[in-house]
Amino acid sequence: MELRKDPITQSWVIQEIGDGAWPKLDGCPLCPGKESYCPQTLYEYPYRHPPWQVRVVPHWRPLYRIEGGVERRGEGMYDKMRSLGAHEIVVEGPEHQLGLSGQSDEHVAQVLRACISRMSDLKKDARFRYLTLFRNQGKAAGQELEHPHSQIAATPFIPRRLVYELRSSLRHYGLKERCLICDLVRQEMMQGVRTVEWDDQFLAFCPFASRVPFETWLLPVNHHHSFEEDLSTWERQLHFARMLRSLLARLERKVPEFHLVLHTAPNVNAKFEKTGQWQTLREDFHWHFEIIPADPNPSKSYSLEEVYYNSLPPEAACEELRKAGNEV
Numbered sequence: 001m002e003l004r005k006d007p008i009t010q011s012w013v014i015q016e017i018g019d020g021a022w023p024k025l026d027g028c029p030l031c032p033g034k035e036s037y038c039p040q041t042l043y044e045y046p047y048r049h050p051p052w053q054v055r056v057v058p059h060w061r062p063l064y065r066i067e068g069g070v071e072r073r074g075e076g077m078y079d080k081m082r083s084l085g086a087h088e089i090v091v092e093g094p095e096h097q098l099g100l101s102g103q104s105d106e107h108v109a110q111v112l113r114a115c116i117s118r119m120s121d122l123k124k125d126a127r128f129r130y131l132t133l134f135r136n137q138g139k140a141a142g143q144e145l146e147h148p149h150s151q152i153a154a155t156p157f158i159p160r161r162l163v164y165e166l167r168s169s170l171r172h173y174g175l176k177e178r179c180l181i182c183d184l185v186r187q188e189m190m191q192g193v194r195t196v197e198w199d200d201q202f203l204a205f206c207p208f209a210s211r212v213p214f215e216t217w218l219l220p221v222n223h224h225h226s227f228e229e230d231l232s233t234w235e236r237q238l239h240f241a242r243m244l245r246s247l248l249a250r251l252e253r254k255v256p257e258f259h260l261v262l263h264t265a266p267n268v269n270a271k272f273e274k275t276g277q278w279q280t281l282r283e284d285f286h287w288h289f290e291i292i293p294a295d296p297n298p299s300k301s302y303s304l305e306e307v308y309y310n311s312l313p314p315e316a317a318c319e320e321l322r323k324a325g326n327e328v
């Protein structure tokens with residue numbers, strides 16, 4: 001693998017250099033009993049007290065590799081670098097058929113705790129500028145292994161969409177000395193037409209310019225820039241787990257296949273960062289999860305241009321998601 005930078009849009013592309021084939025697998029490599037597929041355990045719960053309930057392992061066919069340096073180099077006008085980073089799989093439970101929404105709140109909180117622990121650990125590595133936590137549910141959303149799992153990727157660059165968000169947040173803060181997403185939360189709570197579920201700590205809503213039907217964001221009501229730091233106590237992890245599980249159950253009744261991605265503050269300890277670059281990050285950026293269902297109308301969206309066609313307005317999607325909560 002190699003990372004190549006598009007000189008025009010400045011976005012990095014992971015380029016397969018080898019043959020890209022998967023190794024032959026005998027059964028599910030994430031099920032208990034198949035630990036030999038990924039023998040290295042990065043995290044497990046309960047710790048050294050089998051059987052495990054949550055387990056984190058390195059991806060055996062990683063997009064990014066942890067050894068060595070980034071070796072930035074040029075080829076004429078082009079920039080490339082080694083695909084340095086970390087790519088881990090968070091196995092969300094021992095049961096092959098049991099999805100996250102079917103687990104108990106406590107179990108989901110343990111999964112969150114595993115992610116937080118791994119992310120905090122990876123942040124200590126000054127080579128990594130950004131940590132992505134994501135989950136692809138369903139074939140149409142790119143899920144490669146059936147066993148319920150999430151993935152963590154640590155990269156020497158900040159993904160382009162995050163760069164946009166950081167820039168907008170900084171600009172808004174520069175103008176108003178307020179957090180952009182805090183303003184958004186206040187407006188959504190006031191209007192109440194796109195809010196799916198909320199309490200005094202977290203809010204789930206369908207964003208005003210949803211890209212696909214049932215796009216939903218889940219975030220803290222009170223300002224915080226970092227997911228890992230905000231969810232530092234068991235009480236808060238459990239509270240968030242309850243909300244996440246309930247939201248996933250609602251969504252699954254409407255759209256079973258979706259991407260879930262965390263947007264949190266970049267790693268300010270990364271060695272590439274210029275001093276003074278993240279001066280207002282703690283105040284201007286607000287972490288959130290984005291849940292984006294697999295597009296039911298891909299023919300009308302030309303996503304390469306980032307122009308989306310959404311067949312269901314977020315106000316209507318919200319209405320349906322509210323009702324979906326009462327169908328239990």
Ligand SMILES: [Zn+2]
Pocket residue numbers: 028029030031032095096146147
């Ligand atoms: Zn399995």
Ligand SMILES: [Zn+2]
Pocket residue numbers: 179180181182183222223224284285286
């Ligand atoms: Zn905020």
Ligand SMILES: [Zn+2]
Pocket residue numbers: 165263288290
């Ligand atoms: Zn975002």
